[in-house]
Amino acid sequence: MRRSLKRAAFLFLLLAAPALGGLSLPVRAAPVPDSFSDPAMEARARHLQRQLRCLVCQGESIDESGADLAADLRHLVRQQMADGKSDQQIEDYLVARYGNFILMKPPVEPDTYVLWLAPFLVLIGAGAVAILVISRARKSAGEL
Amino acid sequence: MIGELGQLALCFALALSLVMAGAGLAGARTEAALARNIAHGATMGMLVFVILAFGTLTYAFVTSDFSIADVANNSHTLKPLVYKITGVWANHEGSMLLWVLVLSLYAGAVAMLGRGGERLTSAALGIQGLLASAFILFILFTSNPFLRIDPAPFEGAGLNPLLQDPGLAMHPPMLYAGYVGLSASFSYAAAALIVGEEGWARAARPFMLLAWIALTCGIALGSWWAYYELGWGGFWFWDPVENASLMPWLVATALLHSALATEKSGAFRTWTLLLAIGGFSLSLIGTFLVRSGVLSSVHAFASDPTRGFFIMVLIVCAIGGALGLFAWRAPHLQGGASFNTASRETALLLNNVFLVASCASVFVGTLYPLALDALNGTKISVGPPYYAATFAPIFFALLLLVPFGPLLGWRRGDVKAAMRTLYPALGLAAVAALAVLAIASPRFLTGALAFAVAGWLLGASAIDMAKRKGARASAFAAALAHAGLAVTLMGVTATTLWRSEALDLVGPGDTMTVGPYTLRFDGVTQEQGPNYQAMRAHIALMDGARVSAMLTPEKRLYPAEGQETADTAIHTTGFRDLYLALGDERSAGHWTVRAYVSPLAPFIWLGALVMALGGALSLWGRLRLRVSAPAAAPQPAE
Numbered sequence: 001m002r003r004s005l006k007r008a009a010f011l012f013l014l015l016a017a018p019a020l021g022g023l024s025l026p027v028r029a030a031p032v033p034d035s036f037s038d039p040a041m042e043a044r045a046r047h048l049q050r051q052l053r054c055l056v057c058q059g060e061s062i063d064e065s066g067a068d069l070a071a072d073l074r075h076l077v078r079q080q081m082a083d084g085k086s087d088q089q090i091e092d093y094l095v096a097r098y099g100n101f102i103l104m105k106p107p108v109e110p111d112t113y114v115l116w117l118a119p120f121l122v123l124i125g126a127g128a129v130a131i132l133v134i135s136r137a138r139k140s141a142g143e144l
Numbered sequence: 145m146i147g148e149l150g151q152l153a154l155c156f157a158l159a160l161s162l163v164m165a166g167a168g169l170a171g172a173r174t175e176a177a178l179a180r181n182i183a184h185g186a187t188m189g190m191l192v193f194v195i196l197a198f199g200t201l202t203y204a205f206v207t208s209d210f211s212i213a214d215v216a217n218n219s220h221t222l223k224p225l226v227y228k229i230t231g232v233w234a235n236h237e238g239s240m241l242l243w244v245l246v247l248s249l250y251a252g253a254v255a256m257l258g259r260g261g262e263r264l265t266s267a268a269l270g271i272q273g274l275l276a277s278a279f280i281l282f283i284l285f286t287s288n289p290f291l292r293i294d295p296a297p298f299e300g301a302g303l304n305p306l307l308q309d310p311g312l313a314m315h316p317p318m319l320y321a322g323y324v325g326l327s328a329s330f331s332y333a334a335a336a337l338i339v340g341e342e343g344w345a346r347a348a349r350p351f352m353l354l355a356w357i358a359l360t361c362g363i364a365l366g367s368w369w370a371y372y373e374l375g376w377g378g379f380w381f382w383d384p385v386e387n388a389s390l391m392p393w394l395v396a397t398a399l400l401h402s403a404l405a406t407e408k409s410g411a412f413r414t415w416t417l418l419l420a421i422g423g424f425s426l427s428l429i430g431t432f433l434v435r436s437g438v439l440s441s442v443h444a445f446a447s448d449p450t451r452g453f454f455i456m457v458l459i460v461c462a463i464g465g466a467l468g469l470f471a472w473r474a475p476h477l478q479g480g481a482s483f484n485t486a487s488r489e490t491a492l493l494l495n496n497v498f499l500v501a502s503c504a505s506v507f508v509g510t511l512y513p514l515a516l517d518a519l520n521g522t523k524i525s526v527g528p529p530y531y532a533a534t535f536a537p538i539f540f541a542l543l544l545l546v547p548f549g550p551l552l553g554w555r556r557g558d559v560k561a562a563m564r565t566l567y568p569a570l571g572l573a574a575v576a577a578l579a580v581l582a583i584a585s586p587r588f589l590t591g592a593l594a595f596a597v598a599g600w601l602l603g604a605s606a607i608d609m610a611k612r613k614g615a616r617a618s619a620f621a622a623a624l625a626h627a628g629l630a631v632t633l634m635g636v637t638a639t640t641l642w643r644s645e646a647l648d649l650v651g652p653g654d655t656m657t658v659g660p661y662t663l664r665f666d667g668v669t670q671e672q673g674p675n676y677q678a679m680r681a682h683i684a685l686m687d688g689a690r691v692s693a694m695l696t697p698e699k700r701l702y703p704a705e706g707q708e709t710a711d712t713a714i715h716t717t718g719f720r721d722l723y724l725a726l727g728d729e730r731s732a733g734h735w736t737v738r739a740y741v742s743p744l745a746p747f748i749w750l751g752a753l754v755m756a757l758g759g760a761l762s763l764w765g766r767l768r769l770r771v772s773a774p775a776a777a778p779q780p781a782e
Contacts, residue, residue, distance in 0.1 A: 053525045059383055061527065064376060104527030111522055118508040119534040123501035130493045137411070137489065140482035141555065 041081065048077055048087055051104050052094065061104055147212045147290040150200030154280060154290070157193035157248075160186045161276035164251070168270025172263050172338050180266040184255050187269050190276060191252040198232075198245045201289050205232050211296035214238060214289040220302040220704045222675040230313035231303045236435060236451075237289035239316060243431070244279050246317075246324040250351065251276065254328055260347025267335030268328070275327055278458050286451045302704035305676065311369035315362060319389055322359025323427045325351060326392060329399065330424035333417045334466055337473040345403040345416055350766050352403060352420075356396045357759040363389050364752035375710040375725035377643065377740040379636075379748055382528050384439050387510040388430030394503040395423040398496045401549075405492045409554050411481035412493065414474045419496075421466045426503075428459045438514060483555045491549035491557075498542035505534040543597050543629065547604030550622050551611075565611075569603025584642055584743075594637040601630035618765020625758025632751025638744035647727075651734040655686070659741035661722060662686040663695075668726075668735060676700040678711070681726045681735060685715060697726040697737075721745040 036042040049063035054070040062070040062077075073094075080090045094102050106112045164186040171180035201214070205228050210216040218235040219228055233242040251272040258265045283289070306312070328351035336344035366386065371379040380386065399419040406416040433439055436452030483489040509526045516522050547569060551562040576599030577592040584591060605627035612619045644659035652667040666682040678698040685693040695713035702709070715722040720743045727736030 051529065053527065059381070059525075059527070099523065101523040101525055104525055105529035105533070106524045106526055111516060112512075112524065115508050115512045115524075115526070115530075116534070118512075119501055119505035119538060122504035123497065123538060126497040126500050130497050133412075133493060134483075134485055134490055137481055137483045138485050141484050142482075 036078070036081075044087070045078055045081055048081075048090065049074055051091070052077070053102050053104050055098060055102060146200055146204055146209060147292060150197045150204070151284075151288070151290040153193045153197040153200060154284060157190045157197060157244075158277055158280040158284065160190040160193060161273045161280060164190060164273030165270050165277060166273075168266050168268070168273050169338070170270075171266030172270070172335070174263065176266075177262075180262055183266050183269045183273070186273070187251050187255040190273075191248045194245050194248040198241055201238060201241060202229060202232050205229065205238075208300065210298070210300050211292055211294070212289070213291045213293045216293060216297050216300050218303050219300040220675065221299060222704060223303060223308070224674050226310075226313065227303060227308045230307075233316045234303055234307045234312075237283070237287045239320075240279065240283050240287050240435070241289055242316065242320055243324055244276060244283065246320045247272065247276050247279065247327055250325055250328045254331070254351070257350070259350070260332070260341060260343050263339045264332070264335050264341045264344060264347060267338045268331040271331035271334045272327065275331070275462065278461070282451075282454050282458065286454050299704075302702065305700065305702040305705055305707050305709045306373060308675075308702075309369065309373055311365055311373070315365045315369060318358055318365055319362030322355050322357075322362050322396075323389065323392060323430065325355025325358055326396060326420075326424040326427050328352075328355065329420040330466065333420035334469055337417065337469045340473070340476070345406040348420070349403060349407065350763055352396065352400055353759050353763040353766065356393075356400055357756045357763065359389070359393050359396060360752055360756045360759065363393060364749045364756075368749050371745075372712050372714055372723075373709075375712055375738065377645075377723050377725075377742060379639065379745070382509070382526075382531050384510045385434055387506050388433045391426045391503050391506050391510075392423055392430060394499050394506070395419060395426055398499040398503075399423050401492045401495045401499075405481075405489050409481055409483065409489060411483060411489045412496075413477050413481075414470075415496070417470060417474060417477075421463070421470060425459070425463045425466070426507075428455075428462060432456060432459055433510070484557065486552065486559045487557045488549060488552045488554050491545065491552050494545055495542065495549065498538055498545070502535050502538045502542070505531065505538060509534070540597070543601065543633065546601060546626050546629065547608075550608045550626075551604075565607060566604055569600050569607060572603035573597065573600040575599065584638075588641050591637055591641045594633055598630040598634045598637075601626055601633070605630070616765060618762050618768075621758045621762035621765070623758075624761060625755045628751045628754030628756075628758060630751070631747050631754055635744045635747025635749075635751060639742045639748065642743050644741040646739045647736060648739075649730055649734055649736050656737065656739065658722070658739035661741060663724075663737075663739065664691075665735070665737065667733065668729075671698070673700065675704060676702045679726065679729075681724075681737065683713070683724055683737065685722065695722070695724050697724040699726045716746055718746055719744060 050061045052062045054060045054062045054065035054067055056067055056069050057065045062073045077090055100107055108116050164183055167179045168183035170176050171183050204212050204215050205219050208219060208221045214237045219231045232238045254268055329348045332344045332348035367379045402412050402416045402419055405411040406413055432455045436455055438452055509530055513524050513526050547566055548562055551565055573596040577596035580592045580595040581587055605623040608623040609620055646656060646658035648656040650656055650665040655662055655664045664684040664686055666684055668679050668681045671678040671680045678700045680696050680698045683695045684691040693715050695715055697713040698711040700709050700711055710725050713724045720741060723740040725738045727738055729735050
């Protein structure tokens with residue numbers, strides 16, 4: 001259980017990369033059975049695969065998962081890429097079939113406003129309180 | 145009989161924890177010296193009985209007493225002794241007993257050290273007693289590790305082989321020492337609200353530091369274990385279980401900083417109390433998430449709700465009670481310190497703003513999908529891209545501000561002077577960014593930025609240390625901890641951005657390349673471990689025609705548990721890891737091998753160790769200060 005939990009999608013820990021959600025990683029094209037010979041296409045495929053969740057696993061993306069479904073989905077992604085579909089079109093197609101659950105990055109919509117806004121609302125709220133506290137403290141310190 | 149002994153010990157511990165709660169809280173009144181003595185005695189007595197219960201369970205595991213269900217379900221005669229012992233806490237029931245053991249140890253330390261005066265200590269023991277009694281009740285009613293099965297099986301079911309590992313053996317005790325250690329700060333904060341004592345932040349500081357150090361090490365150990373054990377080369381997964389430990393760490397870090405201001409200049413009195421309550425509350429929520437089964441599915445929780453429901457009630461009582469106490473008593477506390485806008489107080493306040501906001505990101509990211517599913521059945525996934533967009537920028541902003549704190553004076557500081565002092569650090573930041581752009585390929589702006597910040601932090605730490613030359617060792621604690629942040633930042637950035645990866649199918653004599661390295665596959669041999677069979681690959685790291693190192697990743701089969709694990713092989717220079725994992729045999733003699741080259745990967749955990757060392761320096765200074773000069777001690781220059 002721990003294993004599947006732990007193997008949740010990982011690569012995008014961008015502690016150092018503010019707000020750059022979509023940044024491709026310099027991972028070498030792995031010679032999996034179906035891989036693109038064009039490195040740019042392969043990088044795009046890997047990036048896309050990391051954005052999609054393996055539906056039967058626990059928190060793993062289809063890029064990492066060893067499950068059959070993940071392999072099928074990888075194949076499907078590459079098929080559609082070969083057909084010339086854009087990343088957005090491929091994601092839309094999968095969302096239509098499987099719902100938002102398949103997206104590692106939840107879309108911004110009424111259901112997820114709270115999710116996306118809460119951290120920044122807390123930041124603004126805490127910041128406002130901090131300003132209030134500081135202005136009181138400086139008044140009491142006699143700073144002009 | 146051994147099982148009954150353990151259960152009896154636990155029942156005595158429960159009775160004593162109730163005495164502790166009653167007497168401890170009664171001892172908060174000035175005249176109740178007798179109650180205080182009783183509370184002290186009950187605490188030590190409870191500690192003895194909890195140790196006895198834990199020892200009993202350990203004995204049952206070591207001797208493979210399969211008449212006890214917990215042992216039969218989680219152990220096996222063929223397991224090496226060390227994993228029989230660690231098996232005690234590698235399951236739900238045993239880990240809850242470890243929880244109570246750690247709580248009791250902290251309670252014992254609170255009683256023995258008696259920091260902050262008799263009344264404060266007594267009230268804190270009372271709160272610890274309440275917590276202990278609730279958790280012992282939880283164990284006895286829902287998670288009893290001493291239950292018998294009849295007939296006893298001849299052999300146990302074994303322990304998940306992933307958990308049979310030295311890193312993971314130490315991970316839970318370390319994490320719990322941190323997690324549960326926050327209970328001491330919680331109890332002191334609640335006690336301070338009851339007694340109205342001012343000096344609680346100072347009294348609780350060693351416990352805060354110890355909990356923070358343990359939590360830092362525990363998280364790092366867990367991450368390191370995931371790195372070498374899971375075979376993906378990943379080190380952090382934003383998995384809810386990991387998040388459950390990260391949230392208390394973020395709040396504990398905020399608490400350490402805020403409590404410093406409270407202690408040194410009397411600022412943020414109520415806020416520090418709230419953080420102490422919040423830190424342990426998040427530990428409780430983390431325990432709920434991990435132990436109730438709610439994570440695997442909201443519905444799994446609903447189908448067997450006893451444990452989850454019990455912890456939920458416990459959480460509501462603990463957090464609700466503490467917040468109620470806070471709402472009732474906090475307004476009576478004297479507040480309103482005075483300081484200028486440019487002051488260390490302001491810096492610490494900003495630290496808290498960003499830490500709390502980053503914790504909010506982890507909190508909603510972890511709990512919102514559960515809440516949404518429970519509310520209207522909508523399923524969403526919150527994966528790493530979410531944290532990259534929310535947590536990362538907030539934490540990044542915090543890192544930018546870190547160097548100013550230690551250089552600003554209390555109450556009245558000078559930002560311009562601090563900035564002048566920091567010019568060399570700014571220079572180092574520029575050098576680091578340019579060096580990264582020149583050396584690393586491909587070029588990433590984010591990589592350059594992150595290394596600039598790392599340079600900025602390291603430079604500032606060096607400047608801070610130089611300024612404190614000749615001071616006592618604990619004066620360097622903050623500089624060291626902040627330098628550790630920079631080290632971890634470099635490791636995380638380099639590994640994430642510049643990792644090379646290869647997945648090849650190789651037969652004997654074949655070579656494969658990963659990053660700049662050439663590997664030669666020399667075949668696979670069968671090996672017999674104590675309780676597993678291994679397929680061991682022999683892979684040579686080539687230096688031209690010469691073999692410069694042999695790596696032996698394994699695939700292990702544990703017959704007792706019927707599970708396979710991958711044992712990775714890592715060749716490290718300290719500055720990069722070459723990481724190999726053996727995959728499947730596709731055709732006779734031909735295996736898939738996964739290889740990664742992760743630049744600066746060891747820095748991730750080295751940085752955590754440096755942070756923990758910083759904490760340890762501070763703790764050492766605190767304890768020494770008390771021993772050498774209890775009364776009119778000079779303030780340590782922290």
